[in-house]
Amino acid sequence: MSFASGRHFLQIPGPTNVPDQVLRAMSAPTIDHRGPRFAAMVPPLLEALKPVFGTAGDVVLYPSSGTGAWEAALVNTLSPGDRVLCFETGHFATLWQRMARDLGLEVDFVPGDWRHAVDPADVPARLTPQTKAVLVVHNETSTGVTSDIAAVRRAMGDHPALLMVDTVSSLGSIDYRHDEWGVDVTVSCSQKGLMLPPGLGLNAVSAKALAASARLPRSYWAWQPIIEANKRGAFPYTPPTNLLYGLREALHMLHSEGLPQVYARHARHAAATRAAVQGWGLELLCLDPEAYSNTLTAILMPEGHDADRLREVILDRFDMSLGAGLGKVAGKVFRIGHLGHFNDLSLAGTLSGVQMGLQIAGVPVKDGVSAALSVLAEA
Amino acid sequence: MSFASGRHFLQIPGPTNVPDQVLRAMSAPTIDHRGPRFAAMVPPLLEALKPVFGTAGDVVLYPSSGTGAWEAALVNTLSPGDRVLCFETGHFATLWQRMARDLGLEVDFVPGDWRHAVDPADVPARLTPQTKAVLVVHNETSTGVTSDIAAVRRAMGDHPALLMVDTVSSLGSIDYRHDEWGVDVTVSCSQKGLMLPPGLGLNAVSAKALAASARLPRSYWAWQPIIEANKRGAFPYTPPTNLLYGLREALHMLHSEGLPQVYARHARHAAATRAAVQGWGLELLCLDPEAYSNTLTAILMPEGHDADRLREVILDRFDMSLGAGLGKVAGKVFRIGHLGHFNDLSLAGTLSGVQMGLQIAGVPVKDGVSAALSVLAEA
Amino acid sequence: MSFASGRHFLQIPGPTNVPDQVLRAMSAPTIDHRGPRFAAMVPPLLEALKPVFGTAGDVVLYPSSGTGAWEAALVNTLSPGDRVLCFETGHFATLWQRMARDLGLEVDFVPGDWRHAVDPADVPARLTPQTKAVLVVHNETSTGVTSDIAAVRRAMGDHPALLMVDTVSSLGSIDYRHDEWGVDVTVSCSQKGLMLPPGLGLNAVSAKALAASARLPRSYWAWQPIIEANKRGAFPYTPPTNLLYGLREALHMLHSEGLPQVYARHARHAAATRAAVQGWGLELLCLDPEAYSNTLTAILMPEGHDADRLREVILDRFDMSLGAGLGKVAGKVFRIGHLGHFNDLSLAGTLSGVQMGLQIAGVPVKDGVSAALSVLAEA
Amino acid sequence: MSFASGRHFLQIPGPTNVPDQVLRAMSAPTIDHRGPRFAAMVPPLLEALKPVFGTAGDVVLYPSSGTGAWEAALVNTLSPGDRVLCFETGHFATLWQRMARDLGLEVDFVPGDWRHAVDPADVPARLTPQTKAVLVVHNETSTGVTSDIAAVRRAMGDHPALLMVDTVSSLGSIDYRHDEWGVDVTVSCSQKGLMLPPGLGLNAVSAKALAASARLPRSYWAWQPIIEANKRGAFPYTPPTNLLYGLREALHMLHSEGLPQVYARHARHAAATRAAVQGWGLELLCLDPEAYSNTLTAILMPEGHDADRLREVILDRFDMSLGAGLGKVAGKVFRIGHLGHFNDLSLAGTLSGVQMGLQIAGVPVKDGVSAALSVLAEA
Incomplete structure (x- = not known):
């Protein structure tokens, strides 16, 4: 056929499916990323993103895939040998913990059958005094199973570990509340609920995550220079301008609906x-x-x-x-x-x-x- | 909602629904319609159009709607007071015969119930010695009824009247054979089976139609200057360049399928x-x-x-x-x-x-x- | 090279050169020209056009080239054998008077050397009691010569002839005042100062022009049905929707500047x-x-x-x-x-x-x- | 104004300035990056890229800026504490060596006045037995100074250090020969000579670079999984599909010229x-x-x-x-x-x-x- x-x-x-109005917005000419027109575009864009994450805090954009945003979450908050707790909810949870290992972290990987969400009741027993972070995939793209992030957070009690959540296939499509649920790093990307082509990785970051003393080497993914530069409408390196045009249009569509x-x-x-x-x-x-x-x-x-x-x-x-x-x-x-x-x-x-x-x-x-x-x- | x-x-x-590849093709910059790039585009475009009409003869393009192509068919072939035979197959057949009257023609309008095609058996009795043209809508857009053009032509026998056919909602979607069926003028437009936005009217023209002695005043719609200019890749007035880009892409799609x-x-x-x-x-x-x-x-x-x-x-x-x-x-x-x-x-x-x-x-x-x-x- | x-x-x-934002606007999907979204687009579009013509009256849009808009001006206002006064300012003035002849009008064509504007002092002597219209090209695209329309109008005194002006290469680029200067029909098109691809012909029409008793046959070009339909956001035949998207953007650009x-x-x-x-x-x-x-x-x-x-x-x-x-x-x-x-x-x-x-x-x-x-x- | x-x-x-045909190519709908249409696109794209680098070896694409491609070059080839030799030709050379320090490398930074290229005569004396890599910016975007890479390579003699070259503002615009000149890693990106919007980082990689025993932690930037996946027309994570459409068109333009x-x-x-x-x-x-x-x-x-x-x-x-x-x-x-x-x-x-x-x-x-x-x- x-x-x-x-x-x-x-x-x-x-x-x-990328909306044709987003594709059209993206086909505008690239502009000077150090000039006044670009600078004027950045702050409202970041402000329009925040409600999608349910945060009033910082959101960081990378020219990257969502995989890059996973790496950013880890290298900005952890040190070699740090212990992290992961749950085998599916293929992407498995890949994320493998990345953590590749970057030199110790992973406690709670096995799963790929047919259930993270069981919050499992969390307390799995946390150790050394656990520095809990990594959860909100919506497992490989299985169609959504975990209850607020319940996981509650189950962590007053343990000091950071909570990091992958929202790659939920952000902008399923209600999500970074601040209210007490998430420290939310990871996402452009090509799912945000209705854009791939090429943009995102982190929403809590004050606690920003303050983490992390010794994994990092440069490209470092949050601080980006957050600083964003304040004046700039980026520390060339941003993906045309995807930002598309993001502006996509956010306008989401907020209009x-x-x-x-x-x-x-x-x-x-x-x-x-x-x-x-x-x-x-x-x-x-x-x-x-x-x-x-x-x-x-x-x-x-x-x-x-x-x-x-x-x-x-x-x-x-x-x-x-x-x-x-x-x-x-x-x-x-x-x-x-x-x-x-x-x-x-x-x-x-x-x-x-x-x-x-x-x-x-x-x-x-x-x-x-x-x-x-x-x-x-x- | x-x-x-x-x-x-x-x-x-x-x-x-205009294909997005056609919309993209149409968004290329407009070029000089008297320059060599434009001239090179015209002949293959007209050649690619001909099989869609089922003709080896001339096809004429207008910056116009399909309604303009109706008018072109009439003013190029008829003289004030000429008698034409029309069939009330629906709303568009009614509008076309009204246009004929507005232009000063005498119309024999065979009534219909909007639920049947033209009955070829009706044709011979309706033809008069004065009948100069028979106008039929191939596919009535208002009713979803398709008439049998070949049968109408056969029913006309050797009567010298021209046969003019509106294929506005059939061309490029339903098999159509201008030459084989003996049609003299086929009328169509861009925004249906040709998958383009509106703005292009079309006539396919038989040698007999071209030779008709017609005294209705005409200038914009005159076939001869367009056919002449087309031979050297030109038009007598500014053509709708960007629609022609789209037409090239749309014809490529039709022929690829x-x-x-x-x-x-x-x-x-x-x-x-x-x-x-x-x-x-x-x-x-x-x-x-x-x-x-x-x-x-x-x-x-x-x-x-x-x-x-x-x-x-x-x-x-x-x-x-x-x-x-x-x-x-x-x-x-x-x-x-x-x-x-x-x-x-x-x-x-x-x-x-x-x-x-x-x-x-x-x-x-x-x-x-x-x-x-x-x-x-x-x- | x-x-x-x-x-x-x-x-x-x-x-x-069509602005890329206009080309992008034109690449939006074609919509139902009988639906509410389309109907909402038409009135503000016509309103935004009027100041470009300098008129508070009616503006009529055709799917056509500028040549079609010439024909529209003539067939809506004149009758076979009517006498019109034209001035040989260049190639396009020559073509327009030839069209007038082709349509069955009598033309008084004042010769010119293609290097001067219409001399208003010539006008009174050239007017005859039978003159029904004076046709002037505002800005001769073939010569780069601009005629003084207000002066021509003044020179006509109280002669009842209509004044028709071709603004093909001036509209939207050179100050023009349909109402103030007493023009009856202004002819223009999309592909010059309006910064669009070709495919849209325009007439601005005075009350006097609208009231003209004209017996040239017409259907496609008839003003009245278009003006009537426009009042409810519609057109009597399929309009060139995507060019209208472009026109909306182009007018926005002109008014923004x-x-x-x-x-x-x-x-x-x-x-x-x-x-x-x-x-x-x-x-x-x-x-x-x-x-x-x-x-x-x-x-x-x-x-x-x-x-x-x-x-x-x-x-x-x-x-x-x-x-x-x-x-x-x-x-x-x-x-x-x-x-x-x-x-x-x-x-x-x-x-x-x-x-x-x-x-x-x-x-x-x-x-x-x-x-x-x-x-x-x-x- | x-x-x-x-x-x-x-x-x-x-x-x-991104060519409008590239922007149009990029506005095609995003497709399944695991499907057959995508797989068929990848190998010819990589083949068309190689002559631009002057290599017959591997080229690796990242969803990233050029800064990411700098990082990729380092983390794939070096280990913590490794010593690298850099030359202060300008702002970007300074930033690249700073990144090297941030990632835990020891940098020998040869001072410069920002008005001269790297002097190959300086190289031998600056190389130490511990030097693992020499980093040179081919064309300093901050100063408009182009260094002679072939001469630098010759000056390295048979020293085993890798040669890494930033071609961010030269690739596709200035003759460059990765293989012939003996470069190990060439770093580049999309938004300069490749005429694309930003969002694509590139590495061309020699066999020696691929074989380097490197202990800097890495996951996103790891060459091997990308090269492996590319062989079957895939990527280990979601690639920037629409930029790849643009790259295909841009390479077609470069090779056509x-x-x-x-x-x-x-x-x-x-x-x-x-x-x-x-x-x-x-x-x-x-x-x-x-x-x-x-x-x-x-x-x-x-x-x-x-x-x-x-x-x-x-x-x-x-x-x-x-x-x-x-x-x-x-x-x-x-x-x-x-x-x-x-x-x-x-x-x-x-x-x-x-x-x-x-x-x-x-x-x-x-x-x-x-x-x-x-x-x-x-x-």
Whole structure:
């Protein structure tokens, strides 16, 4: 089948479909990053970002991927040999703790089955006097499981460890409260809920994190020079100007819709998607209804069916990209991204494509689209 | 509900969803229309257009809407008081014959019920010795009814009248053969199957049409100076350069997919749409299955329900634009455009939106989307 | 030499360099021209256009070139055989009167040498009791000569003829006052001072013009249906939506700079260009300093040098397009466009390119750029 | 004065003027970076990059600024406490050695006056048995001085230290030969000669560099996983897809023009700029004609005149951004960038703007533009 007509459905859980107004904003000419027009753009941009993180504190932008923002969180706060506590919620939690090891940290990695959120009840026993930081992935992009950050923080009690949270696939899509929940470093990036192309890594930083005595070597990722330079509308090195144009437009869109409305929309789409999965008679990877992700849904293939083959059928036949199973669920799981610049009819098209793809791939499923439409129509 | 997120579904029967690659092509800088780069662009562009019309003859482009191309067809071939034969297939056929009257022609207007195509059997009796031209709308955008042009031509026998055909909503979407069918002037425009913004009117012209002795005053629309200038890559007045960039890209897309594949895609989408209508238990405006349009479907609202209210609900709730009933079917009919840059999943989203809108508007309908998906999945 | 690097200098007197923000605005998705978003766009757009024409009356937009807007002016106001008075100020005045003849009007064409403006003193003697309209080109794009419209109007006294003015290359660049000067129809288009790609024709229309009893056949160009539809944010046929997006942005730019500032900028650039011409020791086509155009400068080549050869050298070597001599000055004249989206440094680059081109083409010239820079620096 | 009209002249030495075709290429929709379309894009992109570096070896791309690519060079090759040799050629050489210190390296920093290139004769005496790497800035963006890398390499003799070279403002504009000259790590970025917006850092890497036993902690910057993933058209973390679209287009442009032609163009523009400086009677910062940069020219202000005030005048009055004096030449120097997507007429405009700005700022200068035009016209 041909890809020649109609828009591609990019339903991986990020990069998401970039709004055309954001792409247009990004295609404005690059300007002098040391001149007055640039300087005037920076402060309102940072101010508009803060409510998305739920912080009144500092937000730091990097020309980087989200992986870079993980590294920034670690090297700005920790010293060689420091002990950190991580939870195996999925593929990205596994990669982050591996990065911590690569950078010379000691990692306590609490094993998990990739089908549950972090259990706050586990936290106290896992904390040691030497634990310097707790690392949690808010919304596991590989599994569609969302952990309760506020509960994790409460479970840490008055332990002095820093709390660092990866919000790569939740920020801007699922309610998040850096300050209120007591997070020290929030890590995120541009290409998911912020509706931008990849290329921008973000950290929101608490005063405690800023004050951490950290001896890991750092230069590019160092927070302080960036925060200082930002105060005068500048950056210590050349910023990704055109992505900042796009960010300005994307934040304008999010605030125009209203963050509560944005979060409600994602919740509605997730509920409709799960209704479709139930209709199809398939199984969610996530086993805990309290932890269902609002931004993506990971679905187990029935025995004897390969998830990657399904994705291939759907790409070839319907020009839709779905997320693969990653790491230990490779081939067993496929993921539907339903986040970012997205609406009811695009979701209906997405779920229709999955349903037809399942049928064409010979997976025995019943109609699930009708159930999803009911959810959407009743909203 | 908000329009803030996701792409608008522009499912009127034109303008259609312009591909983003066409919009990008159109945003290149305007160049000197008398310079060598422009001159080099024109001949291949006209050559690439010809197979879409099914002609080896001349195609003329105007900076105009399709309405302008109607006028061009008339003023280049007819003289004040000339008699033309028109058929009331719908709103646009009515407008075209009104234009003919406004320009000083005598019109024989064969009445119709807006639910049937031109009946070729009617033609011979309607032709008079004075008839100078027969005007037919190939695909009535207001009704979703497609007339059989080859049959009309055959029915004209050896009558010397010119045959002029409006292909505004069929060109590039439904198989069309200017030369083979013996059409003299084919009228079209940019914003439907050619996947461009509005602003370009087109005529394909037979040698007989070119030779017509016509005394209606004309200057802007005169074919001969344009055809002459085109031979050296020029236009007699400033052409719409950026639309021509877009046309080049759009024709590249159509030929890459392959015209037969493009036509088959439109046929498949139309069949799926009619399956949905049947599922809903609603009635098509078109009463003749042979004349079902492949580019749009006009649907009658059940008694007691207003089509414009439905469209309003769907626009407010699902950010989708549908076509209104025009002229004498205003309020009674709504139209789904399924032409141009469009694919299976966008159609699934479109039909899902119509179904949910009908339910929300209180129109008693059953599930039709499943039937449509079956058509698409089996294709 | 290569065209591979840097921006092309499009210094023909139109199409002009389209601002990239206008091109971006035009690349937004086409919307439903019968829907509420479109309807909301139309009235403020027309209001923003009016001050550019200097009118509080009606402005009519066509999907057309400027040539179409000429035809619209004539067919809306005149009847077959009507007598009109035209002045041979250059190539475009010649083309307009030829169109008038083609449409069946009687033309009194006052001969001219293409080097002077319309002489208002000529007007009274040329008017006859049968004269129904006087047609004047405000700024002759082929010669760089600007006529004094207010003086022409005064010279008409209380003669009932309509005054129609072509402002194709002056509107938005040179002060113009449709109402104050008593103009009945002002003709213009998109691709010059309005900084858009070609594709939009414009008429500003007085009450007297609207009331004219005109029997030339017309349909596409008819004012009344457009003015009526515009009142409710609509058009009688599909408008060029994406050009309207561009127009909105371009008008925003003009009003942000301020029309008086825009006009002063064009005057400054024209003065600097003439200073360069004087420095080069070349001769202006325009012989009357009162009539020097602010938007373009036409320059006579010295004996024995071909203007088209010069333009070719400059295009090949410096990637700059200049205007050719048209009609009876072909090969003898080249034209520098200095209008639209343009600034001092682009003018300096333009004049530098002309100077180097003249030298390379073997035309004996002295330095003229320095004189131009003095004008610009002192401004 | 207003900025409302015409294009901004971005004549800082980077970011440079991004070609509009690159901006358009970048505005295509982001695609799945794990899908087949993306995978097919990567290998030809890397192949097209290699000749720009003059290497047949590995090139590594980062979502980062050039500063990140500096860090990548160091952490992939060195261990804590390693000794590196640096040369104070200007501001960026100073920043790079500071980064080396921040990352825990020992730096031998050979002092310089910012007006000369690295003297290869200095190298042997500065090398110690402990020296692990020599760091040289090829083209100092802060001073307009170009060092002779091949000579530095020869001067190193058979010393085992790695040679690392910053080509941030030379790559793609000045002939550079990673392999032939024996460079181990070449550092660069997107926003200068590669004509892209900022956001992409680059390393070209020799086999020796790849084999270096390095114990600086690293994860994001680690070469090996990127090189491995690239072999199958992938990246270990989300790549900056839209910048890669732009890179593809920019490389196509460079290769279409031809790299030798690109380098010759930059040499011509630099020569013309220096002719203007001489005409003005001003002094170049660079004291060695062999080391004049082809991509930017740094000019000393006469005593009693402030360079930043001049830049402000030029920005306000002519909408042109020039480079500031950085570090110890702040206020004393301004820099003209003449690299990237640039041509003769834009250079003429640039130099005209500088000349007028100098005059308006009260700096006593004579005409320099004429001399520059002579250089350009004779080329």
